[in-house]
Amino acid sequence: MLSLWKVSKTSGVFEHTKNSLLEFFSVCKSFGGVKAVDGCTFSVGNNTITSLIGPNGAGKTTIFNIISGLTKPDYGKIKLLDSEITGLPAYKIAQAGISRTFQLTKxxxxxxxxxxxxxxxxxxxxxxxxxxxxxxxxxxxxxxxxxxxxxxxxxxxxxxAVLREHKLLALDEPTAGVNPQIRQELKAILRGLKEKGNTVLLIEHDMEFVMNISDEVIVLNEGRVLKRGKPQDIVKDKEVLEAYLGK
Amino acid sequence: MPSILPQLIINGLIAGSIYALAAAGFALVYYVVKFQYFSHGAMIAAGAYFFFLFANVLGLSFAIAGILAIACTIIITLAVNYLVYLPLRKRKATSNVMLITSVVLLMFFSSLILALFGSSTKTLVLGSEGQIFDFGLFTITSLQAYIIFFAIALFFVLYLIMKKTRIGKAMRALADNKSVAQVVGINPERVYTYVFIISGAFAAVSGILVGLEQNLYPKMGVIIIIKGFISSVVGGLGSVPGSVIGGFFIGLIENVGVWYLPTGYKDLISFSVMILFLLLRPQGILGVKLRDDT
Amino acid sequence: MIHEFFIQDFTWFFIYLIIVLSFNLAFGFTGMVNLGHMVSVGIGAYTSALLTLNGVPWYIALLAAGIIACVIGTIIAAITVRLKGDYFQIVTLGLIFIAIAVSRNWISLTRGALGLPGVPDIIRSNFYYMLFTMVLSLMALWFVYWLTNSETGKIFQAIRDDETATAILGKNTYFYKVLSLAISTFLAGIAGGLMVHQINFVDPSIFDLEQFIIILFMLIVGGLASIKGSILGVFLLFALIDLLRFLVVRPELIGPVRQMALLLILLLVLIYRPKGIFGKVDI
Known part of the structure; x- marks a missing residue:
């Protein structure tokens, strides 16, 4: 599989292939002076399973809330396929084809x-x-x-979330509070969804789970993209290990 | 016409002290225990009627009647906490249930007063009628001066309690983050008891002062707490100092507004101000951050 | 022939049934704690009273009662529905006092505290008026039943359970909340119209908290989000009031004792069984 991404670390500008489904460009969001998301740029390839990982407070859930329209970004653009969805109300983003779940089930x-x-x-x-x-x-x-x-x-x-007509399925910690047996089954479910042409974006703490099913892993730290790449490269990355262990 | 403005401002300050007193008790409970404590109005009415009972019916001296009224009001406040609010907190009742329950309690006490004392207005008879001071631009009675003085003194006491005492610090810790406060060994229920004692004392004093300035009637608690509550929203819900400022603000606006509008529209002025605040500046004058329910 | 006493009671029963069903639609089914529901009833009552007193036929007046209450309710809802946390409840509670202030002071329209006496009957015979209110309340019952089982009604209930999740599933929750209140206030306005033609009089006391406590009792004791519960709640209140009429001898105590009994029961229900008798949901 060819690499879909080339991120220029300095400018935050990125080039992507026609294959991306969701584009997240220079997005910033602060809460009362604290920068939860600080100039994040990434995209999610069509028909992939992409995982967002990172220590607590890295901005993962805020990114999900921005993608799904629950939080308005201070700055930046979000595109789903060719249409811009930045700042749309949640229900319109949902109608545009993003289906999500929550860390605390709703x-x-x-x-x-x-x-x-x-x-x-x-x-x-x-x-x-x-x-x-x-x-x-x-x-x-x-x-x-x-x-x-x-x-x-x-x-x-x-x-x-799966039942809804959608282009992107965004799951916030699907394995939390789920027993190990179902956890294994979830892997099969996600793979099955991908085979059917679905695109999945995951937030996940279970590294075994992430490394096992992701095509692409995006590592966040302090509201920024620290690293992105294939799971096998991410596990070996020094910076990533520091971000996790340094805390 | 402008010559009556100073008088209107003084009237506003008097009304404002009363609103601010009511708002302070309400806000203290909202700040620490985190619910809309409308039954504070019932406690204010209870304080006023206790004082009426001791001073005017039983003929005790003002000081003794005052102390007894404060003690009785605190007891009732605590009883209501243990019988009603504590079971609700244990059940983790939603804020809707707490709000409705406190409105129901407010109405319950006003019917109880109606059943016990009848619907007629009661007047607290002072020994001396009190002096009237004429400053040319405005007049003020000694009683009204006392009200402003008492209110400001009480706010100062409350400030000292909150800032300097251990229990005040525990209250602020609880208000800030209940679970963290519990981790460092603060027992919420014990602190809540103190909160209700303070709010009960505040209720009694506000009730007595209102009773002296105006009259006593069964629904007085409803009327007062509505104003106290509006003050609290305008000043900043969840902020005790904000609520006090809100009380004076509403008192002034209502009374100065009467310059332009008929007296009957006083209520309309304060409600409109509250709704404008909720829509345009929900955090209130002091800018308290909005509690996020999600 | 049915006794006059029961005719009156049944008429009131049917009128209150419409009020409580509409209250339940917003409060129980959509989760919008509209503490100002009686304001819509009062607006309906004033509208119908003023129109019929000025010679407008009753059927137009009654319809106008619903429409005016609905228009005002919808405008207020459109502004306040976005408020977060408890602020919606607070504003709707405030509406009660605004309504009292306006109805007392807009003397050229409402005659202030004097109220509007001599509002004409819709139907002379009390018995036929009872049948008329019965037909209307059955229509309201059927309508609320149908609505709450429709897709729109399911969306109302989804909003009550979790508004964010409903939005995330592509539903415009703002629109549905305003819609729920629009329907609720329309029905309340009609009920207000029926009420004013029953007592032939309206004054600012229709907005009093005491009036609100009555419908709150009916709704909460009967049970939220339950149509059966609303019917039972209205029934229980009237049964209780009639019982107290016989138990309390001193006439000046009937008012406060009735009020205290209602409030005490309501309090116990709130503490020990907040779902009410047939209720399905916690609020």
Whole structure:
């Protein structure tokens, strides 16, 4: 596979091939003087699994919130395919084709599993059941989502995000609070999604998981892109190790 | 016409001291315990009626009646905390439930007062009627001067408690970050007890002062706390000093506004100011950062 | 022939059912704690009273009651719905006091504290008026049932459970929140119109917190986001009031004792069973 990226570290300008789905260009965001994202530039290749990693406070979740329109960037541009989505309200970005999950799961607790999925897409029961089966969640559609365990709620959230028509699937720590067996299954699910032409952007702390399934890894530190590359190169990188171990 | 402006400003300061007192008690609870403490209005009314009971019905001296009224109001405040708010906190009730419960309590106490004392207005009779000072540009009664003096003295005491005492520091720590405060060994419930004691004392004093300046009626608590609350929003919800400033601000605006509008529109002025603040500057005058629920 | 007493009671039952159903739509189903719901009812009552007193036919007046309440409600909603945290609740609570101040002081329109007496009946016979309110409340019942089971209604409930997640799934949550309040205030306005033609009188006390406590009791004790709960809540309140009428002998105590009983029950429900009897959700 050819490398999609050539980042010029000094200027933040990057050239990308026609293959990128999401472009994130010189994005900055501060909260009360603290720079959460400080001139981030990267892009996500079409039909890849890309992981964002980095120590706590590196700005990963802020980047997700900016991508999905929950946080407005102070500066910078975000493009999805050829259209700019910077500063659009969350629902319009969602309609443009970004589907995401949250670090702390957000299911509609008082609603049934069916209604949870219905908000994402007007699907038939059969379609819903197969969406649930894909994440190995075998529960009746009429069950209230609030009655599911934490890990099961996370699976429901993933199923809901996958069910929606989308171009990019952004998952914020999908393995957190999920048992090891399902963790292995998640790998298979993500690979399956990629085979079907999906593009996945991940935030993940489980390094074994990241290194195993990512095509590309982007390492963030203090709101900047520290390194990007293939997983096998990233694990050997000195700077990356320092960023993690230096803390 | 401009000759009445000084008088309006003085009236504004008097009303402002009362609003600021009500706002301070409300804001202290909001700041530390983190909920909309509307039932503070009920405690203000309770303080006023206790004082009426001790001073005018039982004929005790003003000082003793005042101390007893403060003590009784603190007891009721604590009782309400233990019987109502504590179970809700234990259940981790949402802010909506806390808000509604405190409004329900406010109404409950006003009906209780109505049942016990009747709907007629009560007047606290002072031994002496008090002097009226005429400064040419404006007049002020000795009572009104006392109100301003007491209010400012109380704010100073509250400031000292918050800044200098251990319990005040614990309150600020809790307000800032509950889990961190717990890690360093602060017991939230114990601190909350002190918060309610202070707010109860504040309620009683504000009730007595309001009762002396205006009259006593069952729904007085509702009216006062609404103004106290508006002051708190305008000054900066969650900031005690902000709420005090907000109280004086609202008092002044209402009274100076009467220059332009009929008296009946006083309430409209303060509410409009509050809504403008919520829309344009939700952090209030002092710029307290908005609590983020997400 | 049914006893006059029950006719009155049933008429009130049906009117309050519309109020509580509309309250539930915004509060229970969409999670918008609109503490100023009675303001919409009052606006409806004043609208219908003023129009019929000036010779406008009742059916136009009643419709106008709904429309005016809805227009004002929608404008307010469009401005306030974006407020974060508790601020929406606070503004809606403030609306109560603004409504009181305006209705007391806009004397050329409302006659202030004197109120508007002599509002004509829609139907002379109390029995037929009861049937009329029954038909309207059944329509409201069917409509709210249909709406809450429709896709729009599911989106309302999704917003209540998690607004961010609803937006992330491509729904314009701002639009749906305003829509929910628009429908809710329209129904409340109609109910206000029905109310004013029942008592033939309206004054600023319609906005009082005491009035609000009544519908709060009905909604919360019956249960949030439950249509069954709303019916039961209205029923329980009337049963309680009738019971107290017989229990309390001293007439001057009926008011405060009734109020205290309601508030005490409400308090216990809030502390020990915030979902209410048939409620499905926590707020």
């Amino acid at each position: 299911v509609f607790r008082n609603m049934t599993i069916r209604d949870n999925l219905l908000i994402a897409k007007k699907a038939s029961d059969g379609e819903m059941k197969s969406a649930l089966a894909r994440v190995h969640l075998h529960k009746p559609l009429d069950m209230a989502a609030g009655e599911l365990s934490y890990g099961q709620q996370r699976l429901l959230e993933i199923a809901r």
